[in-house]
Amino acid sequence: MTKGQRKEKVNVDVKRVILTVAWGGILSLMAWASDSWAQSATLQTAQRPPYYVGVPLELQVVAEGFTEKPQPKLEFEQPKGASLNLTGVSPNVSSSIQIINGRMTQSRSVVFNYHLRFLAPKVGRYQVGPLLVVQGNSQKKIAAVSIDVTDVPTATNQRVRLLIPNKNLYVGQRIPIRLEWWVEADGVENLMNQQASVPLFDRQEDFQFHDQEKETENTFSILLNSGQKVFPATVRSDQVQGKSYVVWRVERVMIPLKAGDFDIQPASVNVDEGLRWQRDLFGRRTVTQSRKLRANSQVVRFKVLPLPTKNRPPSFAGAVGKGFVLEVSADRSVVQVGDPITLTLSLKGDAEVANASLPSMTTDLPNTDFRLPNGKIAGEYVDGEKRFEMVIRVLNDAVREIPPIAYSWFDPELKVFQTTLSRPIALSVKGAQMISAQDVVRANPVTATPAPVSTDREAPSTYKQKRNTYTLSGADLSINRDVRLLTRSSGSFLGSWWQQGLSYGLAVMLMFIAALIRRQADVDPETTEKFKELKLQRDIISNTANVEDLSDALRRMASVTQVISRQEYESLLAECDALQYAPDSVDADRRPNPLSGNLRNRGLSLADEMLEVDK
């Protein structure tokens, strides 16, 4: 390739790259432009003018056409002389599928709703915006709008009172405060949408507020910086200068956190007063025309004093109030040196004990006698009292008690420090020592059982437990003197193992025998009779002394049963007959022929054989 050809090829490549980049840029621009054209953002409000001083105006920015993620940010500047706060964002995503002539179209809509609250403290025209909805590189601007704010007419039939009992307060003091809204009884039914504003309640950096948890039928809504909050309220009727009022009262407890002079802006209550009413289909009364009214309290001024440093006792841990009580209990009172004792300190009082802490106790529990835990003890607030648990150890066997523990507080009414003492707890402390097996001694050396050896380190004799007076007046101290009764071996016959064994054994035997007898009884009577006959004839053979009886008995047996050895039977009978009817065997007196031993045995053998067959 020549130099010219190479240069020409490079130029072609460069052109190709530039063309590609240009096309990419155009496509990106078009994509961005199409996105930008699809996006929109508007500022809306549901409320109609007039807008009032101190009454929040709810604004809403609706942003459409943005992608679901990330969530677009709403940027705006605070309007001059007023406040604009974002109170929440609610994204709304919806999908739809359309099928027309078999062609499916799918669309997805993403809408972000930004809720804003505008509040103007004074009458005038305020400019809100411009606002900017930003998502990544794309953004949508909303043009500024002007809001005219007018003053709310002062209500003549209402009044608001913010009541603080003392003008000189102390840091940490619990101060009960009351907000009261008085409304003339005649016009109460025309009032609605009550909304109060109490700037004091928003001074969180200067004051702490506590509300008692109580269930009431009535509530009172107060607008705070953090949003609307509903407080339990009491409602009563009252009369002033001959006029009847309905009074809503909210009670809170305020605890000043800082010293200083305070001018608190007046509390106010805005309320809509219905002017015209109509009945709807259901007969309910609805307002058709209303006006906003406002009632303001007076400016509240008071002074918060720091706690005095003079005469502050060492057991003071910052508690302010009155009527503190400290109760101390120990989980054990009999210990050895070094044994842990868990102390439970319960602090109660007409003050804020939930945040109370324990003072240093090294004065009450000196480190020569007690070892205290390091660090601050965290307590637990339960049922109006704060409980602290700490494990201490006794270091000295001369210690006889856990001494009273002091707890001090500042009484703002008396303007002095006061101290309470817990009750002492008696201790029995024994010096720690190793006990060998030989050292362990039973308190009662005589036992009915082998003397046990304690595995505990404490020697049993170290404890002398207080027990009731040892009186035996209620006991029967006589003893049984019947040696035979005392030395009788293993109790009565009843319940002994052999009584049980005999009973169960006999029972089983009886059942078995009864079953056997029953079985025998169930046998055929003819068979039984035949057996008896055979047995009788066998006895005759066994006992007879002549041949006639033998042959007769054999014939009787053969008549009732089967003869197995028929040949022997016939042979024996033939021999018997030969002897019986031999001419020389019959004499004049017809004496029977004597039976030989051989014939008897042969006869018995045959008889037993027939008996066996029958069995």
Next chain:
Amino acid sequence: MPVNNSPQIRNPIKRYLQHVLLMAFVILTASVQPGMSESLEQKVQQALDIYAQAQESTNKEERMEKFRQAQRLFAYASDQGVKTPALYTNIGTSALQAENLGDAVLAFRRALALDPDHPQALKNLQQSRTLLPKWLPRPTEEGLLDSFFSWHKSMAAGERAGFAALFFLLSAVGFAVSIRWRLVLVRNLSFLPLLLWLVLLGSYIVEINAKSGREAVITVNDTVARVSDSVNSPQRFSQPLPAGAEVQVLEVRGDWARVSLSNGRDAWVGIRSLTYVANS
């Protein structure tokens, strides 16, 4: 002349009866109690004499020592295998006099295990319990339900087992008669003792499984009850357990036993600090 070397036919019933009688003889022979050795009776007699001397003694130390001796001699008879309510009650009474509450409560409990109605053991056990510290929970009094089932407690476990065996025998006699002579009424009546046998046997088995070997008495005075099975663990109660405290042993782990007091609170004590009521 009769010949006897031939096979003999025997009635099988007679043979079984002979076996039954032989068995009964063997059992009776085995159960004949061996005569108490002279030394054991002498020991018991000696214990009785020493107890009498202790009662007459005006010197407190001497009296206590003699009561302890009497307790020891009575306990010797018990160790030799003699287990009677009277003997256990004597051991308990001697221990009570010797101010040895742990052994006293244990002995009375053992006497009542053999004879739940033993009046002296009942009375003295109640008195022993009153001598224990007030903070210590006692076994609860009987409720209405317990009274309803008092028959259960009025008989010792052994007695219940014995009665159960007798009822079984009675039932077997009835069934045997009904089988032999086909008497339906007798057969039906035999179910009643069989039912009683079941009830008593069930009661016996339940008690054996539920309580046997688990009831115990603390016999070492001032036994430290701990929260776990270690000498280094904290004390469970503010005060140590006195001798005579009645407990239920829930678990045994090595040298430690987890026991429960009458109010349900549990603690760990050294196994050697307690003695089981069931004297096996």
